[in-house]
Amino acid sequence: MTSVTFYGGVGEIGGNKILVEDKGTRIFLDFGMSFKAEKTFYSPPFLSPKSGNALIELGILPKVDGLYEFDDSKASVDAVFISHAHLDHYGHVSMLKREIPIYCGETTRTIIEASAMTRQSNFESDLEGIQWKTFRTGKKMNVDSIQVEPIHVDHSVPGAYGFLVHTSSGTIVYTGDFRMHGPRKDMSEEFVEKAAETDPIAILTEGTNLTGAEISSEAEVSDKLSRLVKATKGIVLAEFSKSDTDRLTSFYSAVKSGSRSLAISMRQAYVLKALEKDPKLKLPRLSDKNLLVFRRAKKKYYPWEKEVMNEANVIDSVKLSKLQNETVLVTSLADFEELIEIKPASGSCYVLSASEPFNEEMEIDFDKLMSWLAHYGIVQYHIHVSGHIMPLQLREALQKIEAKKIYPIHNEHPELFAKFVSGMKSEVVVAEKGMNYKL
Ligand SMILES: [Zn+2]
Ligand SMILES: [Zn+2]
Incomplete structure (x- = not known):
């Protein structure tokens, strides 16, 4: 039995925290900070969060036992995989129990650690004791019944990855953040090709640029x-x-x-x-x-x-x-x-x-x-171009990958997204925060 639960990243841009469960194995895909949720309650530097419990109380961090450093129960998650070094994807790893390994690309680790060094230290940026496990593109990593295969993608930070998550029910594709108009669009193309080859049961895809997209590079x-x-x-x-x-x-x-x-x-x-x-x-x-x-x-x-x-x-x-x-x-x-x-x-x-x-x-x-x-x-x-894929290119990629189900994430208009990609073989599921979806 395989399922996904979206603890963040649905109906908003960023804050991705997605739990994948398979035969008792539990991994998170990204553990990002939700700017939208934090801004609802806080206004740094005068009003900043002071404890993880406060963030749980306000619904900014998911209430999951065995996940946090400040919680005494046994670790309930086997690993966390970070797609890239943007805070909305990794910002809350500091809260996690240190026995939970954090997998990420080599460059991602370099950027996360260097950025933390230059920031004022507080409980939200404390990386002390984290068990990093780094990878490069194509390296397959087994966590009990789940195998994660990272494939490099082009995004507005170096060392970004999408994941092919091989489970006992089939492959779940996670795009992370990616684009087709950057200097390394060949990497994103390779990701789409590899994803299509797995005949996936689901794709969790970003859709940041549905309104105000532009054609540029x-x-x-x-x-x-x-x-x-x-x-x-x-x-x-x-x-x-x-x-x-x-x-x-x-x-x-x-x-x-x-x-x-x-x-x-x-x-x-x-x-x-x-x-x-x-x-x-x-x-x-x-x-x-x-x-x-x-x-x-x-x-x-x-x-x-x-x-x-x-x-x-x-x-x-x-x-x-x-x-x-x-x-x-x-x-x-x-x-x-x-x-x-x-x-x-x-x-x-x-x-x-x-x-x-x-x-x-x-x-x-x-x-x-x-x-x-x-x-x-x-x-x-x-003068700017986005780090995210444009709608028509995304539609084409989804058509190629042809997953059984499409879960739109990292976007503010999931209903629009669902209509935009309707008519394909894939079923679009607009997920709700905190709900569990069987695959
Ligand atoms: Zn993002
Ligand atoms: Zn990003």
């Missing part, structure tokens, strides 16, 4: 950025997700072609440095002459910041003020006080290179952003 973004950087007089300010290395690469090639340097934040530099150990990612090195690290004015630096400063070419706002025509500064609203020292020149631009106003990695307070930009006369461009 990372290559097009890269081209637009190059044109903008070349044409701008003054400084270019840019905002994008720090773990999106495809976007970093697009900005890097834009500054090179426009004879500028790219100044990144300490945080982003720390993650980039951690990723240097994998040459297959083909990322610019921290010591590259076109890369700078922006040092905010403050009295004390953390050890990880000192580590970055030792290896990188560092620039501060005083120096940057004189090199405005030669720099693209990756920034966020939290750094905007530095503009007072930088004194942006006439003709400067701000490029929002993320979905607006909110995505998996950041939230932008638009009113405040607009006030700062207006104060300095900085115009705003939006």
Whole structure:
């Protein structure tokens, strides 16, 4: 007997926490943070959660015995598989019992650990004692009656995977987050092909982009950025997700072609440095002459910041003020006080290179952003492409895979989704949070 229970990720973008049970074996696919649920009750930094029990009380964490570090009962779950290093997929692994192994890709582990180092430590980001088990694409892992086969996919963070979950009743396909318009769309195509070969009993599929989809590609973004950087007089300010290395690469090639340097934040530099150990990612090195690290004015630096400063070419706002025509500064609203020292020149631009106003990695307070930009006369461009598959490509992929059942997840419009993909051989099931579905 095989079943799935959706403890998060249905009717919302992210917060994926899906329990798969097969002959007494229990595994979770992702254990992400639900931004929507947390935002309903909390407003950090003034009102932040203080305990796991509070999160259970508010329905932010599922009430499952034998799952959490702060619960004394015996572990009731055999393993957790993380698809990729976005908080809405891994953000709550910190809560889990340390005897439950966490499986993820090598790059995912690198990004999760490096990001945690740069964040203020609290109970939601504490990774101490986690038993990581890392994999690469195609490695089959057995957890009692279940075998999980990760296949790489293209997404807006490196090292993302979809899973083929082989159970005693057949294969369940889990897409994680993926797209067909990124630089490695071949990986997503391979995932779709392999998934189709398994003749799956079910597919749990993302469907983030059902409204407001666009036809574009990372290559097009890269081209637009190059044109903008070349044409701008003054400084270019840019905002994008720090773990999106495809976007970093697009900005890097834009500054090179426009004879500028790219100044990144300490945080982003720390993650980039951690990723240097994998040459297959083909990322610019921290010591590259076109890369700078922006040092905010403050009295004390953390050890990880000192580590970055030792290896990188560092620039501060005083120096940057004189090199405005030669720099693209990756920034966020939290750094905007530095503009007072930088004194942006006439003709400067701000490029929002993320979905607006909110995505998996950041939230932008638009009113405040607009006030700062207006104060300095900085115009705003939006140059971006999503990390998620577009609807027609998703429909085509689902048609190819032809699973017996389709469970839409990671989307806000499951009914629309069900109608959009109706008429195929697959039956669409709109799942409810906390309900168990037999397969
Ligand atoms: Zn996601
Ligand atoms: Zn994601």
